[in-house]
Amino acid sequence: MSQPTSSPAPSQPLDPNQGPNAAVRSHQIQKFAIDLGLWTLAAALAYLYRKPSALTGGLGATALSAGVLAYFLLSALIMAALSSYYGLYRQTWRRIGVPDLLLLLRAVLLATVLGLAAAFLLHGILDLPRSVPLLTGGLGLLLLGGVRLLARVLHERVPLEQRTDQRRVLIVGAGEAGTLIVREMLRHPKSKLHPVGFVDDAPDKRGTRLVGLPVFGPVSTLPDVVRREGVEEVLIAVPSAAGTFVRRVVDLAKDTGVSYRIIPGVFEILSGNVTLGQIRDVNLEDLLRRPAVQLNTAEIAGYLRGRTVLVTGAGGSIGSEIVRQILPFGPARVILLGRGEGSIFAIQQELRRLAPELPQLALIGDVRDAERVEQVFRETRPQVVFHAAAHKHVPLMEAAPSEAILNNVIGTRNVVDMSLKYGVERLVNISTDKAVNPTSVMGASKRMAEKTVSAGAARAAAGQAFVSVRFGNVLGSRGSVVPTFMRQIRQGGPVTVTHPEMTRYFMTIPEAARLVLQAGGLAENGKVYVLNMGEPVNISDLARDVIRLSGAQDIEVVYSGVRPGEKLYEELLTSSEGTDATTHSEIFSARLERVDPETLDRDIAGLEAAARAGDSQHIRAELNRIIPENKFGSLG
Structure with a gap:
């Protein structure tokens, strides 16, 4: 018989005169006494029904009364032992629920079985009718369950006044x-x-x-x-x-x-x-939001439990949410890497509050710095890496192509190289729908990051899996349009939208992070996973929803024109890719062109040289050459 899952009894007797525990102990003693009293009453009622002469007197009443008292004592001892074993006296009657009543039922059934055994074994001594334990169990369940339900009803009743x-x-x-x-x-x-x-x-x-x-x-x-x-x-x-x-x-x-x-x-x-x-x-x-996504938690736990997990960009909206979401899956250690000390400190403090027993290490560092990245990998030896560090703002990266290349491409190359060198079991790169048929430097740089991960996968050893996960805009992230809309509403409007027909895919930060974890569980080496983003949302409609929810009146929506590098419609796949189904209904696998690692190395080296020289024109020319599926022609 397995021990029930209830809070353990105190290891030492409590002094009834000491502190708040004394009141708790007193209430427990009262409930224990009430249960025993009601159980004894059930036994008496059972005897009264089955053999009333045993209680009301008659021929041989003295002998029978002794037998009855012996049964009462034996029955009370059995229930006292079971009440202590199952912790019935620790139940909170005002909040009694089905699990508590099922625990009571188990105790009553066992008490009834033991009572029946006594009726068979001690029949000649106690003169105990075999139906009495059955009646005691039924009446006892009604009385003990009834007093608990009554306590809950009285607690939940609110006087009309x-x-x-x-x-x-x-x-x-x-x-x-x-x-x-x-x-x-x-x-x-x-x-x-x-x-x-x-x-x-x-x-x-x-x-x-x-x-x-x-x-x-x-x-x-x-x-x-x-x-x-x-x-x-x-x-x-x-x-x-x-x-x-x-x-x-x-x-x-x-x-x-x-x-x-x-x-x-x-x-x-x-x-x-x-x-x-x-x-x-x-x-x-x-x-x-969309209907809840069902996750294969066993699959996720299989690659996270007991592992050292490194999250780059851990202070960002996606990186920090990934940190939160891995906690229930039992990692051995979490490494937080980012270059913004304020955001890394914030997630470090939150992690200490959410999981104080989990070993964790917060590190300041830039993925563009190859030496720093190697130092982190050498000293922490991560087994699972989530690479979320990236520049994501399209217009800003359009104005600073060198930064996009150094952070998104060179930073990813550094993480991939160190993952290969130090035997990382699983690398999950966070990508974007803007990497598909890119029309911006940011999108092209993220496409190069995908290619870099795929090239690393081609060099990976047995037991290693390097994948990318591609999804659209995330509500509430730092790059989302919603904070901009809210700021404009607070200023009295107008709310600016670039084009009346512009649409985007959206999902919430927690949903995106969970699907990233799930995609990491699929982990077929070299794959780019595409998340089911649902239906695209018209940005003009989104702006009007924000205005409506804010309670603002007479806020106008105006159109400012499409900015450099922006698309009217985002895509999750190129025309040549298509998808294959995976074991998860919300995640698909893109069919990718083969990446030649040596050719890619040369391409990245050329981009890096141009970026370090600050040659924006050469960067754009190289991106157009390397990514021929660029949908709208030149990035320049």
Whole structure:
């Protein structure tokens, strides 16, 4: 019999007169005594039903009473032992749940079996009817379970006089998250949130009641319910909802003139609980998010657990999120490498808070510095490398081609060379959709970075896998348009968009990081993985969503013209590539042209010489020569 998963009993007796532990211990003793009392009562009721003369007197009553008392004592001892073993007295009755009741059921079933064994073995001594232990178990389960449920009901009951000044809230989503958040509201009347019911599109939930509240109907009935029930706020409680669903609910709430908020998406909820503190305003990520991506966690853990993991660009938006996302997969050590000391310090402090026991090392260094990169690899010996350090801003790199080459191409070459030299098991390079048919220096430099990783893969030893992961824009990253829109709104507008037909692919930072980890788990050496970015988003529509969510009025959207190097439409594949399916539905493998490592070495050497000389014209000419699939002709 395996030990149940409950908090261990105190190793030493607690002094009932010392501190807050004394109160806890006192409550545990009270619950222990109540359980034993109710179990003994169940035994008495069982005897009273099966053999009332044993309790009410009659011929031989003295002998029978002794037998009854002996059974009561034996039954109480059995339940005391099981209560201690299963930790029933440590259960919090006010928050009793199904797992707690299942643990109680296990204890009661075992007590019943032991009681039946006693009935068979001691029948002649105790004169114990064999049905009495069965009746004791059934009645005991009802009494012990009932007192726990009663405690929860009394705890969650909110007196009507406390609800007069509370906001009436309609919950969208009658699932697990919705019922959890309603219970939180009922437990905390000081939050001044009074749930009136649910709306949910699931046909089997309509007309039912959950947590004592009605499910009024589908989401389309929201305006009618708001008017009929006097609703003042709508709360979206569907963590896995796609952005189209969130947008639909927001539009309905706006049309009825009530406020709206949301609980976090699945990527933000790390525990099984939903609390009032997690309720927040709807943001742009909610409107654009897609259904939750299912990850093969075993596959990810297989290459991260027990490994030393190096993240370059660890202070950036993508690099820092990768750091956060690898924590649950059990790395042995995390190395944070970046050249911005402020951002590296910030993620270092966050990592110390999130995983204080995890060995970690924060290092300041530039991937362009080959000697520094080798020093880091030589001293830390990473086994898994996520290369996120890069320049990503298209117009700025258009004005500084040398910086794009030195950071994105030479920096990647340095990381690849050291990964080969020091036997890195897995290198994952973070690429971009702008590397496809590039029309900008930044995009071309990232395409060269992909080629560099592919050339390294051709030289890799057995057991090494070097891959790139290509995806589009990331909401909330430093290069995203959203912070620019928000700044323009705070300044009173207008919001500038380059072209009315411009579209981009978007995903959230956590989703991008998780898919990067998953792609690393696939790791067929030399592959470029393409993430399923969903449908492209019109930037003009995005700007209007930001304006609407900000609550601003009369903010105009104006068009400033396409900037140097920008495309109207981004692509995830060249016309000659195509994709192959992988074992993950959201990740595809691009079919790439063969990269000749020696030819590429010469090309990179020419680009490096031009970059160090500051010869922008030669850089552009070389990029056009090396990348003939450049869609719109010359980069110059």
